[in-house]
Amino acid sequence: MPKTPETSTVSALLDLATRRLRGAGVPSARLDARVLLGHAMRVNPASLLPGSTRVVEASQAAEYAGLIDRRLLRTPVSHLTGSREFYGRPFHVTPDVLDPRADSECVVEMALACLPADRASRILDLGTGTGCLLLTLLAERVLASGTGIDVSDAALAVARGNATALGLADRAAFQVGNWLDGITGQFDLVISNPPYIPAAEIPLLQPEVRDHEPRLALVGGDDGLDPYRHICPELGARLAPDGVAVFEFGMGQARQVAAIAQASGLVSVQTVRDLGGIERGITLKSAVPA
Ligand code: GLN
Numbered sequence: 372m373p374k375t376p377e378t379s380t381v382s383a384l385l386d387l388a389t390r391r392l393r394g395a396g397v398p399s400a401r402l403d404a405r406v407l408l409g410h411a412m413r414v415n416p417a418s419l420l421p422g423s424t425r426v427v428e429a430s431q432a433a434e435y436a437g438l439i440d441r442r443l444l445r446t447p448v449s450h451l452t453g454s455r456e457f458y459g460r461p462f463h464v465t466p467d468v469l470d471p472r473a474d475s476e477c478v479v480e481m482a483l484a485c486l487p488a489d490r491a492s493r494i495l496d497l498g499t500g501t502g503c504l505l506l507t508l509l510a511e512r513v514l515a516s517g518t519g520i521d522v523s524d525a526a527l528a529v530a531r532g533n534a535t536a537l538g539l540a541d542r543a544a545f546q547v548g549n550w551l552d553g554i555t556g557q558f559d560l561v562i563s564n565p566p567y568i569p570a571a572e573i574p575l576l577q578p579e580v581r582d583h584e585p586r587l588a589l590v591g592g593d594d595g596l597d598p599y600r601h602i603c604p605e606l607g608a609r610l611a612p613d614g615v616a617v618f619e620f621g622m623g624q625a626r627q628v629a630a631i632a633q634a635s636g637l638v639s640v641q642t643v644r645d646l647g648g649i650e651r652g653i654t655l656k657s658a659v660p661a
Contacts, residue, residue: 379426379427379429379432380423380424380425380426380427381408381419381420381423381424381425381426381427382421382422382423382424384408384427384432384435385401385404385405385408385419385421388400388404388407388408388435388439389401389404391439391443392404392439392442392443395443397442397443397445398577403442403448404439405419406448406452407435407438407439407442407448407451407452408427408435410438410451410452411427411431411432411434411435411438412427412428412431412435413431438451445577445578445579445582445583446579446583447464447470447579447580447583447584449464449470450464450465450466450470450583453465455470455471455501457471457473457475457476457501457503457507458476458479458503458507458511460506460507460510460537461536462501462502462503462506462533463501463529463532463533463536464501464529465525465529466583466584466585467523467525467526467528467529467585468500468501468523468525468526468529468530468585468588469500469501469564469584469585469588469589470584471500471501471503473645473646474619474645474646474647474649474651475503475504475564475619475651476645476646477643477644477645477646477651477652478504478562478564478617478618478619478643478651478652479504479507479508479511480643481617481641481643481652481654482504482508482560482562482617483508483511483512485559485560485615485617485654486508486511486512486515486559486560488512488513488514489514490514490515490559491514491515491516492512492514492515492516492559492560493515493516493517493556493557493558493559493560493611494508494509494515494516494517494518494558494559494560494561494562495517495518495520495554495558495560495561495562495609496517496518496519496520496561496562496563497520497550497551497561497562497563497565497602498520498521498522498550498563498564498565498566498588498598499519499520499521499526499527499530499545500521500526500529500530500564500588501526501529501530501533502519502529502530502531502533502534502543502545503533504562504563504564505517505518505519505530505543505562506530506533506534506537506539506543508560508562509539509542509543510537510539515542516542516543516544517542517543517544517558517560518543518544518545518546519543519544519545519546520545520546520547520548520550520554521545521547521548522547522548522549522587523547523585523587524547526585526588527545527546527547530543530545531545549601550565550598550601550602550605551601551602551605551606551609552605554605554609556609557608557609557610557611557614558609558610558611558614559611559613559614559615560614560615560616560617561606561609561610561614561615561616561617562616562617562618563598563602563616563617563618563619564618564619565591565598565599565602565618565619566587566588566589566590566591566595566598567591567595567596567598567599567619567620567621567624568589568590568591568595568621569590569591569592569593569594569595570590570592570593571593572595573586573589573590576589591621594627595621595624596624596627596628596631599618599620599627599628599631599632600631603631603632603634603635603637604635606632606635606637606655607635607636607637607657610656610657613656614656614657615640615654615655615656616632616637616654616655616656617652617653617654617655618652618653618655619651619652620650620651620652620653622649622650623650625642625650625653628653629642629653632653632655633658636657636658636659637655637656637657637658638655638656638657638658639653639654639655640654640655640656641653641654642654
């Protein structure tokens with residue numbers, strides 16, 4: 372039998388890729404090397420043990436080398452694998468949508484606290500992107516239904532695909548739109564993770580975000596607060612009696628978002644911190660419920 376070159380074992384490929392990624396300053400080099408090898412081999416990355424002498428097929432090793440080359444250009448791992456896990460479920464991700472972040476899971480928790488499991492709540496998600504907020508809520512609240520709005524048709528296509536893949540398409544509608552413009556009816560929950568990064572801070576972001584994620588989903592005007600200014604004045608009319616709005620916002624923006632809401636006849640019920648301890652979400656309701 373021909374001797375297998377040791378360079379094609381799982382162990383050797385992982386070591387080489389990790390060295391290349393680390394050398395280029397890629398954060399979480401070893402984890403990324405493993406996740407991408409799992410993707411190339413179509414196996415669960417957790418099954419790839421560091422010292423494994425398992426031989427990787429030549430075509431898969433070549434695919435892996437290509438993935439590592441793209442990761443060296445700081446392409447997000449989710450763009451390479453096409454998927455990101457959010458709140459325990461897989462979401463298809465493309466460069467047309469914001470990559471779901473673990474930070475946003477605290478916003479989901481906040482929203483779930485406002486959605487009784489035994490009620491048929493109506494949910495509106497503004498700037499739905501992958502649909503990760505709306506679809507997670509629908510998965511967690513089986514009587515709920517909702518609509519996801521996005522200004523990007525390409526994003527809506529991703530969200531619709533995710534709804535179908537998660538078996539939620541019968542309770543999720545998607546439509547193109549600009550925040551609450553043209554929306555009628557009332558909702559028990561309006562949720563949004565709008566773009567909230569001040570324009571001048573974009574150059575300071577990590578390259579994965581700065582160079583690969585959609586600007587439309589990141590930049591919220593000069594101070595990052597434009598979307599809240601656009602949404603809040605129209606929000607009261609869209610909230611059902613006892614309805615709430617849950618917004619994600621950026622670091623240090625809690626006070627300003629609450630002030631914008633207050634100027635629109637809304638009051639802050641509470642804020643929540645993300646896993647990093649940063650204030651990240653706010654629950655609002657009408658100051659004078661309908
Ligand atoms: N949380 C994202 C980041 O800091 C930004 C997402 C957003 O603007 N909503 O990269």
